[in-house]
Amino acid sequence: MVKLLRAVIFDLDGVITDTAEYHYLAWKALAEDLGISFTREFNEELKGVSRMDSLEKILARGGKQQDFSNEEKEKLADQKNRHYLTLIKNITPSDILPGVKEFISDLKTRGIKLGLASASKNAFQVMELLGIKDQFDAIVDAREIKKGKPDPEIFLAAGKLLHVEPDECIGIEDASAGVESIKRAGMFAVAIGAKENFPEADLVFSSTAELSFENILEIYNKNLT
Structure with missing residues (x-):
């Protein structure tokens, strides 16, 4: 299937x-x-x-x-x-990284669910200050989990709240511990940063400005068995 x-x-x-x-x-x-x-x-x-x-x-x-x-x-x-x-x-909405607003808008248009998996205990407050909390269907932060990244718990918890299976999700991270967490959760991992720093990632963008749903979907589909 x-x-x-x-x-x-x-x-x-x-x-x-x-x-x-x-x-x-x-x-x-x-x-x-x-x-x-x-x-x-x-x-x-x-x-x-x-x-x-x-x-x-x-x-x-x-x-x-x-x-x-x-x-x-x-x-x-x-x-x-x-x-x-x-x-x-x-912090204000102007502090959202380049390309992220457009990427989120594209995902929403396509009916893709949005989740947040943050090691910060202040994730809800930061998302409020950025003005985008209401665009997310599920937010999981460090207060709601027992094990931090690279344990997969936080991404699995977000997926559960979104009512999706791990292999129906992608996770986006900028830290190697986060990428490991995504992969251990059984999800497709997108990393932001230098490619050599993320050998486990399925796809790497050098910056958020390069985020592209079309590029992600192409590689995601190729990885399907």
């Missing part, structure tokens, strides 16, 4: 809007408060990773994993998030 493409599930940061700089600044401030060096290169390792897992990576970088109780770690993560929320207050 030939499967039809029925849904597209987006990551948020780096795919719909670029809040990576705000995350970087908030994590950097926290790390420096703890006496831990924090670079843009290290920040790349946190893309697509949950807040608590990101904190653990930062503490490990400074050799301070055992210096804090679980309760203290929760407070540190909350401190980072409060800083981040202050930074993103000025």
Whole structure:
């Protein structure tokens, strides 16, 4: 039986809007408060990773994993998030990445369901600020899952809310952990970024401005068995 493409599930940061700089600044401030060096290169390792897992990576970088109780770690993560929320207050629809509005409009016209699978606990707020939350049929964020990316749970949860099978979905990500999550969910994976960074992806666009449903559908159909 030939499967039809029925849904597209987006990551948020780096795919719909670029809040990576705000995350970087908030994590950097926290790390420096703890006496831990924090670079843009290290920040790349946190893309697509949950807040608590990101904190653990930062503490490990400074050799301070055992210096804090679980309760203290929760407070540190909350401190980072409060800083981040202050930074993103000025987000507007103009912060949607190039090509994304047009791509979403094309999908809606074709009757394709839209989902969001974000490791951020602030996904609903960011989508509201961008003015596109109501265009999405399902939104799943880190508050609703137990396992973060690269575990497939978040994409499977989004697919379930959309009432579609995994092989009827594509996922779009800009992080290797996210692409792994999509593939482990049994979905078609589209990556945004440098091709050499995503060997597991089914299709790679160098930027969101290149997103094309026709190109995606062509490769998706070729992958059908």
